[in-house]
Amino acid sequence: MNTERIYTKDVSKYIDKEITVMGWVYNIRDLKKIKFIILRDCTGTVQAIALSNEIDGQLFESISRIKPESVVKIKGRVNENKQAKQGYELVIREIEVLSPCLFNKLPIDLSPATTSSLDKRLDNRFLDTRRPEINAIFRIRSQIFKATVEYLDSQGFTKIETPKLTVLGLEEPGNEKSGADLFEVDYFGKKVYLAQSPQLYKQMFVAGGFERVYDIGPVFRAEESHTTRHLTEFTGIDLEMAFIKNENDIMDIVEGLITHITMQVNKTCDRELKLLGKKISIPKKIPRIQFEDIRKLLKDMGKEIDEEDDLDPEAERMLSQYVKDKFDEEFVFALGYPFSKRPFYHMRPEDNPKSTCSFDLLYNGIEIATGSQREHRLDILAKQAKEKGLNLDNMPDYKKIFESGCPPHGGVGLGLDRLTEKLLKLNNIREAVLLPRDPERVRP
Ligand code: ATP
Numbered sequence: 096m097n098t099e100r101i102y103t104k105d106v107s108k109y110i111d112k113e114i115t116v117m118g119w120v121y122n123i124r125d126l127k128k129i130k131f132i133i134l135r136d137c138t139g140t141v142q143a144i145a146l147s148n149e150i151d152g153q154l155f156e157s158i159s160r161i162k163p164e165s166v167v168k169i170k171g172r173v174n175e176n177k178q179a180k181q182g183y184e185l186v187i188r189e190i191e192v193l194s195p196c197l198f199n200k201l202p203i204d205l206s207p208a209t210t211s212s213l214d215k216r217l218d219n220r221f222l223d224t225r226r227p228e229i230n231a232i233f234r235i236r237s238q239i240f241k242a243t244v245e246y247l248d249s250q251g252f253t254k255i256e257t258p259k260l261t262v263l264g265l266e267e268p269g270n271e272k273s274g275a276d277l278f279e280v281d282y283f284g285k286k287v288y289l290a291q292s293p294q295l296y297k298q299m300f301v302a303g304g305f306e307r308v309y310d311i312g313p314v315f316r317a318e319e320s321h322t323t324r325h326l327t328e329f330t331g332i333d334l335e336m337a338f339i340k341n342e343n344d345i346m347d348i349v350e351g352l353i354t355h356i357t358m359q360v361n362k363t364c365d366r367e368l369k370l371l372g373k374k375i376s377i378p379k380k381i382p383r384i385q386f387e388d389i390r391k392l393l394k395d396m397g398k399e400i401d402e403e404d405d406l407d408p409e410a411e412r413m414l415s416q417y418v419k420d421k422f423d424e425e426f427v428f429a430l431g432y433p434f435s436k437r438p439f440y441h442m443r444p445e446d447n448p449k450s451t452c453s454f455d456l457l458y459n460g461i462e463i464a465t466g467s468q469r470e471h472r473l474d475i476l477a478k479q480a481k482e483k484g485l486n487l488d489n490m491p492d493y494k495k496i497f498e499s500g501c502p503p504h505g506g507v508g509l510g511l512d513r514l515t516e517k518l519l520k521l522n523n524i525r526e527a528v529l530l531p532r533d534p535e536r537v538r539p
């Protein structure tokens with residue numbers, strides 16, 4: 096007799112043995128002399144059956160009163176049964192309700208083809224994640240995280256934790272809107288802000304002797320965006336590296352990272368991908384296309400982008416489609432964004448001050464990362480800030496980095512939420528986040 100709890104995924108290893116399983120009651124089917132329970136745990140499901148002639152009459156009857164989603168412990172014998180969907184079933188000897196579910200009707204529909212809206216599901220997210228296919232999304236997300244850490248570790252990066260409460264708000268590098276997208280926090284009567292990027296801190300510790308650093312953590316943006324790709328709080332994978340030749344070194348790391356992630360997810364998430372009916376392709380070689388060439392090819396496709404303009408969402412989609420058709424790749428690096436659209440600290444090429452040594456990584460039509468070589472030469476940095484109407488003297492913590500010996504360096508910010516969304520071809524970033532935050536949603 097095995098008294099230890101067995102996961103449902105392992106039940107088939109115990110044919111003709113007595114085992115104990117625990118989990119949630121997904122479904123009960125009640126026939127006269129036989130009752131079926133589908134029990135679900137974090138590894139899958141198993142069909143348990145109660146036979147009226149094999150267990151105590153009271154116990155048999157009590158099964159009908161158990162409500163779906165109650166937590167139960169079942170002891171029984173594993174029986175091979177060719178008719179059962181899984182080829183085996185658990186014949187119930189004892190069943191104990193560890194925690195009843197009290198709802199006659201659950202707040203959301205947990206069936207695979209749920210009829211509940213995304214909003215309702217998010218309101219009841221911890222019920223939603225009981226659905227194996229939703230659970231699978233977050234197991235995959237967890238593996239993306241793990242693969243990221245593995246890869247960056249293998250490339251000599253040090254994980255740092257950057258503060259999320261900061262006074263480096265108003266003129267924080269990257270924030271051209273002078274605080275417009277910062278959340279203000281009352282800090283013992285002082286105004287501080289939730290960090291909208293770890294940019295300054297990454298650069299600080301590249302100069303701090305680590306050379307290669309990364310942080311994975313929350314990023315806050317007080318933008319009233321109502322899109323399927325913006326949240327007010329998201330998870331940023333931010334890295335920064337020193338002694339680079341140019342921005343290609345950063346793209347090499349990003350490409351290596353994406354390759355490692357896609358390979359690892361394929362390797363470790365077979366069950367989850369099957370559940371979701373998704374396939375993830377591993378990039379062969381991510382194309383790197385210069386802005387002038389992008390402008391030309393978009394023009395050929397009937398879309399004009401001005402020299403000083405960014406790629407709008409339509410242009411991003413068109414470029415991705417072009418790359419898919421021409422190279423059969425789902426990722427593309429767009430290179431050399433105009434300085435007018437980039438923060439002051441992006442380096443400019445010697446021969447083209449209107450451009451920057453920067454890139455975006457697009458994945459199936461949307462931006463998932465932005466990176467660049469940073470300007471490390473103090474005089475040029477001060478000049479670039481001035482061109483943007485900023486004054487380096489008002490950013491003493493930032494300025495000091497470049498007054499103290501700062502190597503040539505660059506880095507990238509990549510959104511884990513968007514990456515997960517696009518990897519699994521979900522329709523909304525909210526599907527890839529457990530408890531998304533947007534202008535309307537701060538609960539639960
Ligand atoms: P977008 O132009 O799509 O609004 P951005 O250029 O303002 O994004 P960056 O500051 O470059 O964003 O941030 C780096 C990465 O962080 C983005 O490429 C994206 O993956 C992610 N990201 C940025 N803003 C958001 C947001 N509001 N919600 C979710 N992810 C975001």
Ligand code: MG
Nearest residue numbers: 455462464465
């Ligand atoms: Mg960007």
